[in-house]
Amino acid sequence: MRPLSRHMKYNQFIQELYQLAEPYLRMRKDFIHTQVAHGYALLLLEKESGDRKIVEPAIILHDIGWSALRPEDIEAAYGVRATGEKARKLNRIHEVEGAGIAQELLLKLDCDALTISKIVKIIERHDSGKKPCTLEEKIVKDADKLWRFSKIGYAHELKRQALTHEKRYAFLSKNIDNWFFTKTAKTLAEKELQERDRE
Numbered sequence: 001m002r003p004l005s006r007h008m009k010y011n012q013f014i015q016e017l018y019q020l021a022e023p024y025l026r027m028r029k030d031f032i033h034t035q036v037a038h039g040y041a042l043l044l045l046e047k048e049s050g051d052r053k054i055v056e057p058a059i060i061l062h063d064i065g066w067s068a069l070r071p072e073d074i075e076a077a078y079g080v081r082a083t084g085e086k087a088r089k090l091n092r093i094h095e096v097e098g099a100g101i102a103q104e105l106l107l108k109l110d111c112d113a114l115t116i117s118k119i120v121k122i123i124e125r126h127d128s129g130k131k132p133c134t135l136e137e138k139i140v141k142d143a144d145k146l147w148r149f150s151k152i153g154y155a156h157e158l159k160r161q162a163l164t165h166e167k168r169y170a171f172l173s174k175n176i177d178n179w180f181f182t183k184t185a186k187t188l189a190e191k192e193l194q195e196r197d198r199e
Helices: 009-027 033-050 052-061 066-067 070-075 084-108 115-122 137-151 150-158 163-179 184-196
Strands: none
Touching: 009 033, 009 066, 009 084, 033 052, 033 137, 033 150, 033 184, 052 070, 052 084, 052 115, 052 137, 066 084, 084 115, 115 184, 137 150, 137 163, 137 184, 150 163, 150 184, 163 184
């Protein structure tokens, strides 16, 4: 695989990207979410194909824009109870701000301009874009959503959003057919949700 950066190997690039992203992920305590979503992204790449050097940086950086919002705004913008125009506007801020920060971080690591533009475009619409333009965008969106169905993500969101299992399960069940763009992701989500119910 051709390195993304002209000055380091790919694995080193991913490691350094995580280090640069970590301070921005503290606001919403998203480091674990990012790692879990990254794991799903790798699995989707294996099953669905796609360009790893676009997907991996995009999933690592997709939520760094939450760092631009106040904690009270984050609560209003995210989760089962986040509805209405205010929630949409705040969520959009995290996408746009995240895209700008991502561009700066990728430039620091000496990525080429075309690759940066592809990654940034995905980050800028990873929640709001309803019609993905590329397979890579589909994979990032699906990997991000799969966090909600994972064992750690499910438990984390129950606590973070102060929800009962019944309410969380009903919310995920209702949306499972609408959220995913790849067959692999939908199959994974269904399997994970069955596991959460058994637990």
